Amino acid sequence: MSFLTEYFDITSDKVEAAVCCPFTHYTSTGQPYYETNPSAHVNTIENLFHCKACGEKGSEITMIQKLLDCNVNTAKKIQKCFQTEETIIEWSQETLSEASLYKALNLGISREVVEQLNIKTPAYTDYLAFPVFMFGHLLDIRQYNPGGDPKIRSRQGCPSGLIIPFDDWIETPKDRMTLICAGEKDMMIARSKGFNAI
DSSP: OOHHHHHTTOOSOOSEEEEOOOSOEEOTTOOEEOOSSOOEEEETTTTEEEETTTOOEEEHHHHHHHHHTOOHHHHHHHHHHTTSOOBHHHHHTSOOOHHHHHHHHHTTOOHHHHHHTTOBOOTTOOOEEEEEEETTEEEEEEEEOTTOSSSEEOOTTOOSSOOTTHHHHHTSOTTSOOBOOSSHHHHHHHHHTTOOBO
16 A cells, blocks of 8 residues: 555556546646646655656655655655555544543543544553544554543554644635644544534
8 A cells, every 4th residue: 555546545466556636737828727637657666756847746755745744754654654554444444432432522532533543442441542544554552541641542653733633624625724733632522512623
């Protein structure tokens, strides 16, 4: 698996996969538009992108930087996370303990939000585990242990500052305001109250 195959949802086994360019194109009169017919290709072996219409091209690291507006170090960490086989399907097989659900409800997090965001309980703990998905791929698991030291723990080597819930958020209509919260618990409480929170 790779970032580019997940980002463009490439399921074929072709070496050169045709994709719509994600960058703004312009008509001859200067009007901006986004493609609906593919003019770009991803080389799925070498993880390279090239658009024949606008000329945009780059390696997977370069494309992560451009598409997610991040620095090269963060792009490398994200690329590494996409090299695992973990997806939303595997995570959905995990369970949520009654103790963890009770903890979430006592914090003011609704049962609907717990289900929507796939909150689970790591084995042998009563923590709340917040999965961090990007394009359906599991990048990180943020473990929340109120009163613990540390209170929040991430997987080793994962980039910090990832948007939770990224996949839900990018599908939100552009005219809906986003509430940016300081942490996972605050985001879930805000979502429980109807906000489009990340």
